[in-house]
Amino acid sequence: EPEVTQTPSHQVTQMGQEVILRCVPISNHLYFYWYRQILGQKVEFLVSFYNNEISEKSEIFDDQFSVERPDGSNFTLKIRSTKLEDSAMYFCASNVGQETQYFGPGTRLLVL
């Protein structure tokens, strides 16, 4: 069964450093998403991406964040200058349209 994959599974970084989280969505999917979940809190929407552009973003997704689909398969989330409060699990998801979103296993980011 096709699945969303994410790398790395864990990332530890120093405050102020840039990180890039990578996702490979399911191959025939057209819509891509990033969500985050701070430990002990709910899953929060960050951004949706369709047709090579952002279709919606939340208040969390400020200028420190960017997304890109650099080739036909990868979908990346970049955090330019990480803060302590960026420590969270980051989930990538994809779907065909207004259908079920399928989530990757997540990247656990720890900012020290």
Add this chain to the structure above:
Amino acid sequence: RKEVEQDPGPFNVPEGATVAFNCTYSNSASQSFFWYRQDCRKEPKLLMSVYSSGNEDGRFTAQLNRASQYISLLIRDSKLSDSATYLCVVTNDYKLSFGAGTTVTVRA
């Protein structure tokens, strides 16, 4: 008011019991409704979609009341493997809004 509110539980039930819980959502324009399941430190996984007519998937029954903006999930004949956090999820356009989850623990 939170977009999606859930009873956090925890619900501790013996194997074989029935457990039910619900959630409410604030945006009357929400289009689609789901229950996802999340195991500790794992990704959310779709349990079932929720339709206005109510729907069943094996031991799981979901109900949607659009007038009251209320969604429910009932689990019959609970198994140990049902222990998880159940996330109530609604969509607004293409964005998923999650509740904080209801924790269910099934004991032997």
